[in-house]
Amino acid sequence: MHRHPEHTRRWKRPAVLAGMATLGATALSGCGTADEFKRAYLPESVTENGDGIHTFWVGMWIAGMAIAVLVWALTAWCIVMYRRRHEDEVPKQVRYNVPIEILYTVVPIVMVAGLFVQNVKLENDLLNIDEEPQNTVNVVGKQWSWDFNYLDDNVYETGQQAVLTGKDGVAESLPTLYLPVNERTEFVLTTRDVIHSFWVPQFLQKLDMIPGRVNRFQVVPTEEGTYQGKCAELCGAYHAEMLFQVKVVSREEYDKQMQALEDEGQTGFLNEQYDRKELINGEPAVEDRDPGHNDWMLQGGKDEN
Known part of the structure; x- marks a missing residue:
C-alpha cells in the first residue's frame, strides 16, 4: 500500500x-x-x-x-x-x-x-563555625577591590581595582590572600559600601557580604597553589574587575608573608574609617556610632561569652 x-x-x-x-x-x-x-x-x-x-x-x-x-x-x-x-x-x-x-x-x-x-x-x-579556627581573616569587599585583615597576626593587605589590559602581568597587581595549607581558617565577611560576594571557584563555596551584617564561614585548604577569586554579586560598573588571588602555602611561607606585611608597616586593622559612609561630610564617625566596633571586629566579629 x-x-x-x-x-x-x-x-x-x-x-x-x-x-x-x-x-x-x-x-x-x-x-x-x-x-x-x-x-x-x-x-x-x-x-x-x-x-x-x-x-x-x-x-x-x-x-x-x-x-x-x-x-x-x-x-x-x-x-x-x-x-x-x-x-x-x-x-x-x-x-x-x-x-x-x-x-x-x-x-x-x-x-x-x-x-x-x-x-x-x-x-x-x-556554614558550621562551631570548631575553633586556627586563623581568622576579615575579608572586606569594596568597589571594586578587596582588603584582608589578618586578625591573628595584626597585619593587613589592601587592594586596588584590577586593570584588565589583556596582557600578561595583571595577576601580579591583584590583592592576594594567603592561607596556610591544612589549617582551618575562618573568613569574617564585611563590606565597605554595597553588597558583594566572596567567591573562590575551587573552594566550591561563596557567601554574600551585606552592609551592616557580618557573615562568616570556615575552610580547610588541602592543596597548595594559587587560585583565582572574584566578586559573585553584581556590584556596579566595574564588577568584572573586582578580582583577587588566593595563595595556599605552607605554614613557613605563610609566616614569612605575615612578617613581610609587618616589615612594610601594614600593621593594625583597616577599620571602617575607609568605608564610603565615613567619607561623606556630616556623617558621624564609626567610633561615635559604636565605640566598641573595632575591638569587636578584632575578636573576629564575635561577642564575648
Whole structure:
C-alpha cells in the first residue's frame, strides 16, 4: 500500500530533530577528561568541604537525568502508541485522569521536599563555625577591590581595582590572600559600601557580604597553589574587575608573608574609617556610632561569652 506523502513528511522532521539531539548529546559527552566527567564538570575542589558539595552536585545530575530519561521514554511511548493511524481518525477525547493527576502532583512535591532537605543539611554543614579556627581573616569587599585583615597576626593587605589590559602581568597587581595549607581558617565577611560576594571557584563555596551584617564561614585548604577569586554579586560598573588571588602555602611561607606585611608597616586593622559612609561630610564617625566596633571586629566579629 502506497504511503501518503504528507504522512511521510510528518514523521521526517521529528526523526531529524531526534537524530540531531542524539548526536549533540554524544558530542557533549565526549568533551573534557574522564575526571571532569566524573565530577559532572564541577571545578576540582581544594578544601575539605568539597566532598560533600561534589556528592550533592553529582547526585542532583543523576536524579535529573533519570527523570529526563523517564519523561522522554513516556513521551516516545505516547507518540507511538497513540499516534493517528488514519487521516479521518479522531483520537478519543479524555478530560482528566485522576490517578495520573495525583501522580504528577505528589511525585514532584516529594522530589522537591527531598532536594530541600538535602540542600539545608549541606548548607548547615558548610556554614558550621562551631570548631575553633586556627586563623581568622576579615575579608572586606569594596568597589571594586578587596582588603584582608589578618586578625591573628595584626597585619593587613589592601587592594586596588584590577586593570584588565589583556596582557600578561595583571595577576601580579591583584590583592592576594594567603592561607596556610591544612589549617582551618575562618573568613569574617564585611563590606565597605554595597553588597558583594566572596567567591573562590575551587573552594566550591561563596557567601554574600551585606552592609551592616557580618557573615562568616570556615575552610580547610588541602592543596597548595594559587587560585583565582572574584566578586559573585553584581556590584556596579566595574564588577568584572573586582578580582583577587588566593595563595595556599605552607605554614613557613605563610609566616614569612605575615612578617613581610609587618616589615612594610601594614600593621593594625583597616577599620571602617575607609568605608564610603565615613567619607561623606556630616556623617558621624564609626567610633561615635559604636565605640566598641573595632575591638569587636578584632575578636573576629564575635561577642564575648
